[in-house]
Amino acid sequence: MITKEEYFNRQILLWGEETQAQLSSKSIAIIGCGGLGSALAITLGSSGIGTLHLVDFDTVSVHNIHRQIAYTMEDEGAYKCEALGKLLKRRYERLKVSTYKEKFETFIKQEQEFDLIIDATDRFPVRASIDKYAKAQGIPWVHGSVEAFHGYVCFYDKASFDSFKISDQVPGGITPPIVVFIASLQANLALRYLAGLNVRKDELHYLYFDDLGSLNHRKFLLNEED
Amino acid sequence: MIKVEFLGPIGLNPIELNVKTVEELSESLKKISAMDQWIGISAIAINDKMVTNSEDCMLSDGDVVSVLPPVCGG
Incomplete structure (x- = not known):
């Protein structure tokens, strides 16, 4: 088996062996194994985080594969969480992966413990449920949402998700690069937090390309819950 | 006078x-037709x-x- 020192050489160069070793005790839940979930799991699953819980009741369809970068045509029909888990183990065999072919509301009844929850869902009501659950458990969560050429990212700690309207909106058109872009920002916040580095909490990032093709990055503060 | 930007x-x-208020x-x-789909x-x-x-907020x-528009997908 390859040594951790060899596998994580460049990360140890960045933050040292102690921080790298601490990551192995961390556990995260990724809710949704679609576009955001694929990119999040690939980047975080090979970072040295000890345990990933992957939650998704859906199976891989051909129209998913262009932007859900973990999957190949051979995965059509497979449960996303299971196909993703297999890929992660092939990338880093020491990773502990648990897969859950169920909805978030069912998943949380198992009373697992996590250091962080990451939102890779595609519905507002599920995000509201994640926020409520995270507050009840006293753990933070990282929000991400993406469509067309824009998306939001936020590390929610004390603030609530209430500034967004909880509608039954369904996702619109999208391309692969913006999905990976938003997931990458979520993963950066998650990994910095888990590595004990500073993370600005309860700050909403909105990123979008305007009509002129210029990338805009706006930041908004969120109110803490009463 | 306040400024409103649409992102x-x-x-x-x-x-x-x-x-004077967000309600106003x-x-x-609502009088801007292009806002119909966003209101x-x-x-x-x-x-x-x-x-x-926000309806209670004074300006x-x-x-x-x-x-800010809603973004649903993931």
């Missing part, structure tokens, strides 16, 4: 309005701070209100 795919140019602001925005589903920030229960001269 992302809402795509309207900023406007200035003489309104909403009424003014009621967008989020609001005042001076780069997100607001909840002051010089405030900048940002209208």
